Amino acid sequence: MTDPHRPVLSNTERAADALELFTRTSARLRRRVPFHSAVWTAADPETGLITAPMLVENLGTGENCATYWESELLEENVLPFRDLARAPVPAAGLRVATGDLPARSARFRRLLLGQGVHDELRAVLRIGDRPWGMVSLFRTTHAFHPDEVAVLADLSRPMAERLRRLARPPEAAATEAPAPGLILFDTSGEAVSISDVARHHLAVLPAGPSFPSSLGVNLPIWVIGTALQARAIADGRADAGARIRIRTTEGRWLVCHASALTGAGGHPGPVAVVIEPATPADIAVLVAEAYDLTPRELQVTQLIARGLNTAEIAETLFISPHTVRDHVKTIFTKTRVSTRGSLVARLFTDHYWPALPKPSEVHRPGLPTAQVRSQVRHI
Incomplete structure (x- = not known):
């Protein structure tokens, strides 16, 4: 069976990062859904807020970009991204949503009308209710057709899955972490x-x-x-x-x-x-999302990083050792490693966690020194 997304997503698997993914997808999508300008941005899957990277195509000055997001967050608008993130269909056109009265949207009145925009088609790139990115397409002439809305809606999950995979960063040399x-x-x-x-x-x-x-x-x-x-x-x-x-x-x-x-x-x-x-807590969910780990698999992974063995993990999570071993096997498969040490290196030491504190800095009252050394050794 032919993949309906293939013409648009062709070669995007080879994108080195999210910005290249946006650039390639936008160029191919324009052939099926013509548009004049566009905004593609990554989103933090926990809050839905915009984060790096962002691709802005043919949309005027940087000041307009700031005004666009100010209106999105602070004014009454039609089709805010936060609503599309939970909507049955993750894409919609402004003119259809307003009954061809786009001026009902403050975003259109304040910015788009002055830019000569006739219609906006926007979508949230999501997996379930977790937004990994957002896109807005703009036309200066005719409205977006329902069939074109459907094309963008169908790209939502495949694009989100690619963005999630690209959240796995390359290894980076450790540097001194500055203060807030x-x-x-x-x-x-x-x-x-x-x-x-x-x-x-x-x-x-x-x-x-x-x-x-x-x-x-x-x-x-x-x-x-x-x-x-x-x-x-x-x-x-x-x-x-x-x-x-x-x-x-x-x-x-x-x-x-x-x-x-x-x-x-x-x-x-x-x-x-x-x-x-x-901190590790800040990015634990991102680790899980990037490697498609379930909440339980993330718990097991974190306990492995703390140096717990199979029996200790089972006791902590109130599950059997056999179940722990099944989880570990699945985690190894998803992260493409074969040992606990390489798992910790892939998810934490090399990629996600900040530089490790010195043993004296992680000692807490009531925590035996031997346990501190164990945590430092196994993180």
Whole structure:
């Protein structure tokens, strides 16, 4: 049976990263679903917020990009991505959804109309309800046809699966992990203060849409989007966390999270954005998603990384040793390894976890020194 996605997804398996995947797919999709401009972006599967990389094609200035995401998060819109992530069909056209009255959407009134856009077709690239990416296609003439919407909807899961696989980063040399960095945004959304450590973190973020600030640094759209989400949560417009994970050009994972502060008299205050090295807890779910591990398989993997043997894992999880061995066998198959040591190296030491602390730094009151050494040795 012929794969209906093959004409669009042909050769995408050889894409080296998500940006190349977007570029190849967009070029092929344009032949079946013509469009004038587009935005393709990865998403954090836990919060649904935009993260690196992002491909913007023929959509004007960087300022327009920031306005687009500001409207998405802070204004009443038709077909917000958060709704498409849960909808029965993960794609829809703006004109069809509004009964050919696209001005019902603030996004269309504020930005798209002035850009000469006639219709927008957008989709969430998802596996179940886990969004791995988002795409918007724009036309300057006629509306998108239902058959074209169906083409993009059918690409949702296959594209998400490719993005999930590409979340497995290459090995990276260990470098000293800096401390958390801080950026403050005032109530108008302007960046007004930044720490030196935050400047360091920004310098190693991947290339993408960014915007100049009065602080002398360009702020990536992913950082701005996280700050906007914090404001949306404070305004009662969103409930998902203002938190994303980004892999740096050095191969490390950073977490960017934001909170809206309260000023005097309960009035809205600034938004604080913290950028810091990811902890094992921050990326455990990403590890599981990237290798298609079930929640139980992830638990077993984490206990292996802590140095527990089969009997100890069985006792901890209240399952039989035989069941543990079955889980380990499946985990080995999914991660393409054959030993526990190589499993830990593949998922944690080489790829995902930050540089390991010195034994003296992981010692906690009440934790025997021998156990500390065991954890350090087996992580």
